[in-house]
Amino acid sequence: MIETEKSRKVLQVKGLSVKVQTDEGLLPLIHHIDFDLIQGRVLGLVGESGCGKTVTCSSLLQLMDPNTVVEGSIRLNGRELNGLAPQEMRRIRGKEIGFIMQNPMNAFTPVYTIGNQFIETIRAHCNLSKKQAYDLAAASLESVNLPDPSGLMKLYPFQLSGGMLQRVMIAISMCLKPSVVIADEPTTALDVVNQLQVLRQLERLRSACGTTILLISHDLGVIAEMADEVIVMRHGRIVEHTNVFQLFDHPADPYTQSLLNARLRLPDFPVRKKTVI
Numbered sequence: 001m002i003e004t005e006k007s008r009k010v011l012q013v014k015g016l017s018v019k020v021q022t023d024e025g026l027l028p029l030i031h032h033i034d035f036d037l038i039q040g041r042v043l044g045l046v047g048e049s050g051c052g053k054t055v056t057c058s059s060l061l062q063l064m065d066p067n068t069v070v071e072g073s074i075r076l077n078g079r080e081l082n083g084l085a086p087q088e089m090r091r092i093r094g095k096e097i098g099f100i101m102q103n104p105m106n107a108f109t110p111v112y113t114i115g116n117q118f119i120e121t122i123r124a125h126c127n128l129s130k131k132q133a134y135d136l137a138a139a140s141l142e143s144v145n146l147p148d149p150s151g152l153m154k155l156y157p158f159q160l161s162g163g164m165l166q167r168v169m170i171a172i173s174m175c176l177k178p179s180v181v182i183a184d185e186p187t188t189a190l191d192v193v194n195q196l197q198v199l200r201q202l203e204r205l206r207s208a209c210g211t212t213i214l215l216i217s218h219d220l221g222v223i224a225e226m227a228d229e230v231i232v233m234r235h236g237r238i239v240e241h242t243n244v245f246q247l248f249d250h251p252a253d254p255y256t257q258s259l260l261n262a263r264l265r266l267p268d269f270p271v272r273k274k275t276v277i
C-alpha cells in the first residue's frame with residue numbers, strides 16, 4: 001500500500017521483546033510485539049494490570065532499568081531508537097517524543113518553579129531567548145485553559161493540583177510539538193472535571209499540532225472517547241489490534257470480550273460521539 005501523508009507511520013515497532021534479568025535467568029515481559037503509530041491519530045493501549053503497558057512505553061522511550069534487555073526495532077520517523085546513545089535519547093525525549101505520566105508530580109523537580117522548569121525545558125530544545133521562551137510558555141499555558149499564566153509560573157509544583165500539572169505537561173508538548181506523545185494513564189489520578197479538561201487538551205494537541213498519541217488507559221470510557229485504534233495486551237502479548245468501533249461492537253478475542261463485559265456492567269459507560277478520521 002502506498003503511504004500517504006494521512007497514513008504516515010511516525011513510529012514503527014517491530015518484534016519488540018523485553019526481558020528482565022532474574023536469578024533464574026532472563027524472564028520475558030514483552031513477547032515480540034508489532035504496531036505502528038500513524039500521524040495525527042490516537043492509538044489506545046489497554047489490558048489488565050501487569051500486562052505490560054508501562055514496560056512497552058518505557059521501552060519506546062528507552063527508559064527501562066539496566067537489568068532489562070530490549071530487542072527489536074523502534075523506528076521514529078525512520079530513525080532506529082533501540083540502542084541509541086543515552087545523550088541522543090535525551091534529546092529525543094521531550095522534543096520528538098513527549099510523555100505525560102500518571103503522577104505528574106514525578107515529572108517536575110520540587111525545588112524549582114513551574115516557570116523555571118517550563119522555560120528551561122523549552123530552551124533545552126529550541127534556540128530561544130529567556131524572554132521568548134517566557135512569552136511562549138505563558139501563551140501555551142493560557143491555551144490549555146490555565147488561568148493567570150504569569151502567576152502560575154511563579155508557583156512550585158506542590159502548589160498545583162494533579163490536573164493542573166497534567167495540563168502544564170500538555171502545554172510543554174504544545175510548545176515543543178513532538179511527533180509522538182505517550183500518555184500513560186494521564187487521567188487515572190484525577191477527579192472527573194480535571195479528567196475531562198486533560199482529555200480535551202490532549203485532543204487539541206492532536207488536532208492543532210497533528211501530534212500522534214499513544215494513550216494507555218485502563219478506563220475503556222477514555223479509550224472509547226479518544227482512540228482511533230486500540231491494542232489489547234495480555235501477558236506481554238498483543239491479543240487484538242483493531243479500530244475503536246470494531247473493538248466495542250465486535251470484539252474478536254475472548255479476552256477483549258471479557259474486558260468489555262466487565263466494563264459494560266457499570267452504569268456510566270459513555271457513548272462515542274466523534275467520528276474516526
Ligand SMILES: Nc1ncnc2c1ncn2[C@@H]1O[C@H](COP(=O)(O)OP(=O)(O)OP(=O)(O)O)[C@@H](O)[C@H]1O
Pocket residue numbers: 020029047048049050051052053054055056065068218
Ligand atoms: N524492572 C522490572 N523488573 C522486573 N519486572 C518488571 C519490571 N518492570 C515491570 N515488571 C513486571 O512486568 C510486568 C508488566 O508490568 P507493567 O508495569 O508494564 O504493567 P502494566 O500493564 O503497566 O500494569 P498497570 O496497569 O498496573 O500499570 C509486571 O508483571 C511487572 O511486575
